[in-house]
Amino acid sequence: MNPTTNEIQSIAILPELILSVAGIVVMLADPFLGAKSNRRPLGYLALAGTVAALFATAMQRSSPGASYFRVIQVDDFSVFFHFVIIAITAVVTLSSLDYLEQQRIRAGEYYALLLFGTVGMCLMTSARELLMLFIALEISSIATYVLAGFRLRSAASAESSLKYFLLGSFATAFFLYGVALIYGATGTTNIPAIAAKLAEGSTTGLTVMALALMIVGMAFKISAAPFHVWTPDVYEGAPIPVVALMSTGPKAAAFALMLRVLFGAFGSLNEWWMPLIWVAAVLSMTLGNIGALMQNNVKRMLAYSSIAHAGYVLVAFAAQKEAGVSAAIFYTATYAAMNVGAFAVASYQAGEGERYVSIDDFAGLGRRSPVLATTLTIFMLSLIGIPLTGGFFAKFYVFKAALASDMIWLTVIGVANSAIAAYYYLRLIVVMYMKEGDESTPLLPVPVSVATGLLVAAGLTLYLGILPESTLDFAIKGARQLLLIH
């Protein structure tokens, strides 16, 4: 065992420390700015925090290991997810700068909650102790519940926040009940210790029930069917940059948590959870895609699309082994890049009071704003899984892993679903370029902040589609370390 296991090493939580300090500074600086003054500097401060946290994450690669009495595990797995989550927060901050001014949303608390929420998400990926995981999950969830209700003038936003809060708390309670039962069954809440205990003893009803309850809680957080019903309503009411965040950041963190719990703690029980994941994957893909076909609101369409994508990731979970885990990690990163980009376009196109969010409002976007239309096309093609975009390799690795594990039916259902999904993504592209738009709704030139965010997201989407090897290698290393922790 690593001799430094119990040490308090600030490098292990350095990104979280930086983000927390940035959040506190933003929170404290807000009252000192005049009531009428511009709140943009707070956004830049938040952005600086995320960039510093990215550098801190890069530094972590050279000092892996467990610390804080085996509560925190720094390895390629946690570093990969830290990169993904903090980059999401940076892009969301960029697309929020103008959005907040346009919608007259209070910026101080918004950026502070965004940064604190990111702290929770980051800790979810590096914790190896269920208590820590639970607290991190709560931080990330409560921050998103509040952010969903930030459009104070809109009843839909309040509805979104309340629904998310009530159902989310209910789901977290299931997770916590599972944690309590696994503690009762094994006498520990440390994930590697649970794995060791479960591997030596026989499977009892208690452990299986704990596993089932924890899966319910986690499936809710990744909005996998049949625990997905909240998603469209919550996404419809929340501010669009917040939807960009909650459809990627907390979800990426929840995928990391699920990988850590299912493969790290319950690896020896995989014949128990495999069928559950199989069913959830099939239901999520099918219900998500069929639901998305019938939507006219872009936010609702992307909500159903995110349910479907959770299904594809679960296919990788079902495939298991190193290939499956690394495919899930890679998919999460790609999905984050393309989805956060798609919502960044939508948040700028929506206009004041989010009036223009139906698919018809995107008509003529190709002429009105070539930049937005081009980037949105890249994101849509990637969501379909067209070659040269990240979405292609993400799906390719997932289905390859599924085939390697002899899951032929799951692969067939997944590929058929990808074909159905092409329809509604292409529909948006067709409307943008082929349909005459209402020229009386002029669109201002895209500001630098939004353009930078889009450039990062589109660049990463294309990078993952053209040169996926280095990222995949990183994901494979992460998967290997996740499966080997003792």
Added chain:
Amino acid sequence: MLHQALFFLIAAMCVAGAINLLLQRHPIHSALSLIVVMGSLALLYLLLGAEFVAMIQLIVYAGAIMVLFVFVIMLLNAGEEEHTRGSRMALWFGAPAVAAIVGMVVYVLTSNSTTLREVHLGAWASTTHDVAMPLFREYLLPFEVTSILILIAILGAVVLARREH
């Protein structure tokens, strides 16, 4: 023997309070039954030999949090809850589901009863010192990170409660 009798008495009180909480139609009656639940939970903890947790349960939950509950209900002057078609539907589907889950939990716990054992008052030391040691050693980081959780809860409450100008 006395121990078991006490357990069943308190447990019955706890379950009765919880069921009453759901059946009452006026929020203040529900809140008062919640106090019964919290109080009997504290007694159950005491029976398990966890004096510290029992006291915390009384002071924090039955005390501070319930006072806030009652205050808020009175300030909002909340009336009786109305049954809508949706809530009746929820009852029709919810009640069997709850029964199924309770049945499963009971089955699993009783089928594991060989590994479950009885404890009695003072069976192990659970003084403040014993609670503090792991809290500030093994669980130092989770304990400290809880401060962020509380901070965002305060921040969120302020944001959502404030009126727009």
